[in-house]
Amino acid sequence: MSESFESDEQRSTDRPTPDRLLHSGGDRPIDPEDLVRLSGREPTPERVEEARRVLEEEGPAAVERYLP
Template sequence: MKGERDKDESAGPRPHLRTGSDQPIDPEDLVRLSGREPTPERVERARKELEERGAAAVERYLP
């Protein structure tokens, strides 16, 4: 529907997030994929998860 598309476009810039496990992802991106704001503790936890699970860590949050 045209009205919905116009509404989405006028909402302003969308946050830049990489998606898909086929690309490099950093711990901060993984925290954001989980719907949370990055804090030092969350980023460290995400770094460990990426080391342990690799691409599967990203797939946990993406359909």
């Protein structure tokens, strides 16, 4: 069983942003850092500011470009 857990953990760290750090917004509103992480990038002040502008213009629908 622990081998399975390790492989799951390894798979999650192979991705740009581990699944455990992402959420769909159903439990709380999407914030700019969330939008940056959804794009597969690490948050930087510049990226967070750009995401803030996108969220102001498009609202929560901005998330739909990254989620299926």
